[in-house]
Amino acid sequence: MRSVSAAETAPTISPWAVQAEGLRVRVGRHLAVDGLDLSLGTGVHGLLGPNGAGKTTLMRALATVVKPADGRLQLLGQPVDGRGNLRLVRRGLGYLPQQFGFYPRFTVREFVEYLAWLKEMPGPAIPDAVQRAIDRVGLTEKADARMKTLSGGMLRRAGIAQAIVNSPEVVLLDEPTVGLDPEQRLDFRTLLRELGVDSCVLVSTHLVEDVVAACTDVILINRGKLVYQGTPDGLVAEGGPDDAGDSPAERGYSALLRRHRAEEVR
C-alpha cells in the first residue's frame, strides 16, 4: 500500500465543512431532497424533520453514498461530483447509517479496526485510536465481545465508535440516540459537545430536546426543502402558546412546520 503524503492529510482551509446549493437527490423516481441550500461549519448541527422529510437521504448524499442528481455539493472544500478528490474527503468523514449491516463474526474492536483501515488511517495509529473511540462511547468492557451478542443500544454505540475513530472533520450521525437509555443519552450529549469543538457534526433525530440540549445550530427540513436554520433559542422563539408540543422547542418546531405546509399549499 502506498503511504499517505503529508499534503493529503493537511487540514483543508475552508470556511464551511459542508456546503450545498440547490442540492437535489433522487430515491428511485422520487426527489427526496429537492433544492436544498445548506452551509455548515464547525459545531453541532441538529437535523430535524418529520418522517419522510429526506433526512436520511440528505445524510447519505453527504456521506458520498449516493450521488446528487443536481446542484452543487462541497465537502471539506472539495466538490463531490467526480472532479474533486473524493478520497481526501472520505478520509475526513465519519458516518453512522440509520441501520448498518451486521458483521456477525466480528468483535467490536475488529469492527472498528476494520473501518479505521477502510478510512486509511496510518497503521501504527490504529490500535490506540480504536481503543480511544471505544472508550469514548462507553463500550470498554464490551470491546472484545462479538457484535451479535450486543444489545441494540450497544450496537448503536459501536456504530458511533467507528464513525469517530478517525477523528473526522465531518461527522454524520443518522438517528444515533435510537436505543440508548436516558443515562447513555446524557453521556452522548456530552460526547457531541466535545466533537463539536473542532469538527462539523450533523445529527439527525426525532427528539427535539436532544437538539436543544446539545446543538449549537438547528436545521429543520420538510419534503426535501430547508424550512429553518438557526439557533435553538431561535427555534423556541418561533412557537406560540397554541402550538402542539410538550416543550417550548417542540412548539417552535410545530409552528415552523405548520407555516411551511401552509405555504406549500399556496
Place this chain on the structure above:
Amino acid sequence: MRWLTLYLRSRQAPLALILAAGCVALLWALWSAFSDDRDVDVPMVILTVLLTVATLTATLGGPDDALERTGSLPWLPRRAAHVLVAFAVVVLLVLVTQATGARFGPAWLVVRDAAGLSGLTALGAATVGVARSWFPPIAWTLASITVALPDKTWADVATWQVQPPGNRPAAITAGVLAAGGLLVYAVLGPTRRAPAEAAQ
C-alpha cells in the same frame, strides 16, 4: 496481514472457501466411488466449476457496502484483485484433481468456464446485487447443458460453457464476460443498497 484477515472475514470468505472445497471434494469422491474412468464427464466438470463459482459469489459484498464505501480506501484495485483471486481459487480447486485418480478436465475448459462464470457473477454483483448474482451464471449454464442448438456460431456463443475446449466463439465469449465483469465490478463495486433494501 491483519487487514487482509479482517477484510476476508467481513466477507465470510473462510466459510465460502471451505464450502467450495467441500463441494469439489464431494463430487470428486462421488466420481471416484462410482466410476472406473479416470477422466470425469464433461457436464460434471462444468457443474463443478459452476458450483465452486457460486459458493464464492457471496464474498463479493460485505454486510454493509454503503458504509464501507464511505471509507477512503481506493477500492478499484482491491475489487479487481478479489475477482482474480476468486477465479484462481476456482481453477486451483478443480485442477488439483488432475494429480489424482479422478481428473476434472480438460484444463483449458476449466479455465475458460471459470473465467467466464466469474466475470458473469461479478457483473451480476455490480448490477443486480450480490444476493442475486448467483442466478445469471446458474440459469445460463444449466440452460446451456439442457438445450440442443444447431451447429452455428451464435449457438456456440449462446452455449459457450459446454463447447469443446478448442471452440473459438466460446472462448471469446468467456473472455468478454471475464473482462467485462472484472472491469464493471472493479469500477462500480457491489450495488450500494442499505442492508434492509438489499434483502428485498
Place this chain on the structure above:
Amino acid sequence: MTRVLRTELRRSSAGALFLVLLVAGVGLLYSAPDVWAYGWMPVAMAERQYLILLWPLALAAGAWQSRREQRSNVAELFASTSRPLPQRVAPTLAVMAVAAASGYLVVAATTVPWIAHSARYLPTAVFAVVAVGALSLVAAAWLGMAIGRLVPSPATAPVVAVAGIAVLLILTPPVLGGRTWLAAMLSPTRGIGLFSDFRTVSGRVSAAQALWLAGVAVTGTVLLAAGKRLTRVAALIPLLLGAGAALAVIPQGSAYVDSPIDRVAQQLVCAEGSPRVCVSRAHAGLLDVVTPRAREALRLLARLPDPPTSAVEDVNTFLDEHVQPYRADTVMFRIEIGGDGRLLNPDSFAMRMLYAGGMSEAPCPDGLDPAVSIAVAHWLMGEEPPAAAAEPDADIHSVWAGLHALPEQAAIDRVAAVRKAALACGDLAEALAGGTA
C-alpha cells in the same frame, strides 16, 4: 384470504419464479419447435423433458425465497405474532405453488396458437402428463423452501440448483440397476419418449408419478412448518407414504412399457368422397391438406395395370408390430410435420407417394433401390429430375432418361414390373431391366 395472497405475491419471490419459468420454458420449447409441433401429446412430453432445467430452477427459487425471509429480518417480527407457524407459512406456500404451476401451464399454453390449426387430437392423457409436470414444479418449490430454511446460507440456492440438475441427470435406468420403471417413477423427466407421433403415457404411470411427487411436496411443507426437531423427522412419513403408494400403482419389471403406443391416435380418419384417403387420428387436422395431393398421386398411378385404389397414412412405428399390412391396392405414406405445425415439404408430397410406383420400402429390411424408386416417381409425375453429375442425382436422371425414351406403353410395363418387385422387396433395377426382355 385473497388480500393475504395478494400481499404475499408482492412480498415473496413468486413473481420472479413465474417469470423465470416462463422465459426458460418458452426459450427451450421454441429453440426446437420441430420436436413438439406435431401434436398436443408431443407438446406435453417436450415440456416434461425440459423439466431438467425448470425443476432445478424452481428448487432454487424456493430456497431463495426462504433465504430472503431470513435476510429481511421479518422472521423475528412474524414469530412474535399470535398466528401459529403453519398458518403463517401457508400463504407463502400457496403463492409459490401458484407461481410454479401457472408458469408451467402458461408455457404449455403458448403452443396453442402455434399448432392449434393442425393439432386436433387431444386425449385425456395429455392433461395427466401436463398436470404431473406442474405438480413436480410445485413439489420442487416447496422442497426448496424447506431446504432453504433448514440450511440458511447465501450458497444454498445455487447449490440446490446444481444439485437438482445433477439428481435429474443421475436418476437414469443404469444407475437404478436397469429399473426403467423406477426412473420413470422418481424423475419427472423420465417415462416419456418423443420418437414417434403416437406415443403416450399410461394412466398408471402418471398416477404413480403424481403420488410420489405429492409425497415430496407434502414433505416440503411439513419441514417448512415444523418448529420442532421431532416434527422434522415426521416429515419423512409423507415421503415414504408417497413412495409406497407410487410403488403399489406403477407396473414393475417387464410389466412396465416405456412410453407405449396410443392405439386410438393410430386409428384412421378418412376423407369424404373417393378414392379413399385416410390419415391417423393424431394427424386428422392435416386431412384437408393431404387429401388433394394423395388423390393426385392415385390419379397418376391409375394408368398402371391393377392400380392402387386408396391412400392411407403409414402408422406403423419402429419396433412396433405392424398393425397395418403393406398391400398392392393401397399407397402408404408418412406424414412429417415441420416446426410450424404444418405439413413438411407439401409440394413434394405427391412425388414422395409415387416412389417405387407407390410402394413403401418400410417392410423391406434392406430398403429399395433409391435411384430407380425416385426415377419412377419422376416419370409418373412427368417431371424431369435435376440433371447433376454427382451421385445419386446422376443415377436418378439416367434411369429417368431411359424410361422417358421408351414408348408410353413400354414404360408403363416397366413401372408395373418395378411395383411388383417392390411389393416382394426384390431388386428394382433388375425388374426395370427385366421389363425389356
